[in-house]
Amino acid sequence: MTDTVSIPADVAHAFTDAWCTTVITSDVAASLGCTEVDTLAHLLRALGAEQAADEWTDAHAEGDEPTDRHFQGTVPAESSLAVDGMRWSPAPADAQDEQ
Structure with a gap:
């Protein structure tokens, strides 16, 4: 969707304030x-509330698991990450051949 929508300034301000x-x-x-x-x-960024948008994403990320899009924590050592499109998902650690 590339259409532009006009939102009255007072409505945008009320939304971001709330x-x-x-x-x-x-x-x-x-x-x-x-x-x-x-x-x-x-939506918040479109309304000019860049900091609020970042705060929402960061607050959400605190509850994300390593397989979730916004995860920001440390991945456990026993897990490796493989990219699947735009999402990270855990993959079994590669087995090392013993010689």
């Missing part, structure tokens, strides 16, 4: 799926 608070971000972000938080972050 959705860009530390309390709501920390309470809700971890319960959203990756696609949901990405969509919200894109």
Whole structure:
């Protein structure tokens, strides 16, 4: 979809004021799926709320597992990562041949 939508400034400000608070971000972000938080972050960026978009993504990422899109933690040593399109997924560690 490449169409542009016009949103009245007062509506955009009311939306960002309501959705860009530390309390709501920390309470809700971890319960959203990756696609949901990405969509919200894109909308916030379109409304000029870059920092809020980053905060939503970061707060969401705190609850992500190593196989989730926004995971930012340390991957356990026994796991290796293989890329699958745009998503990372764990793959069994490569077996080493003993010689």
